[in-house]
Amino acid sequence: MEIELDGPGAQASNPAPATPGCSFLSCIGSNEMSLFDNLKDALGGLLGQAADQAPGALTQALAGAGGLQGVIDKLQASGLGPQVTSWLGNGENLPVSASQLEAALGNEQVQQLATSLGIPADKVLAFLQQHLPTAVDQASPTGTLPPTS
Known part of the structure; x- marks a missing residue:
C-alpha cells in the first residue's frame, strides 16, 4: 500500500472513508481519539456505578465489626x-490514611472486612480510605448515625 503523506491529494490504495475537513492521518487520529473517548465513557460509567454502590457494600461488610458505629468508635x-466529625457533619470530609485505618482497626478486623x-x-x-468517609457521610444526613436495633 502506498500512502502520500502530504498535499491536498493525499491518498492510500485502501483509502479511509471520506471525512470532510481532515486528511488521511488526521482522520485516523480523530477516529482513535473518539474510540478511546467512547471506551473511557463506558468504563467511567461502570466504575461510577461501582463507586456509587461501594458505601452500601461497606456498611453491610461492617455489620460483623460492630457496624458503622463500632468502627467509628474505634477510629475516635x-x-x-x-x-470522623467531618464525615458526620455537612462540610468537606477530611481524609484518612491507610496506615491510620490499619492502626485503628487492627489486622484481624482488616482480614474480616476483606472476607466480607x-x-x-x-x-x-x-478501599476503606476511599469509601469509608462517604459511607459515614451518607449514613448520617442529620449529623449522627441512626440508632441500631
Missing part, C-alpha cells in the same frame, strides 16, 4: 475524632 478512640467485601486483604485499607 485511636485519635481520628476530627476526621470479597477483596484481597492488601486492598481493604485502600
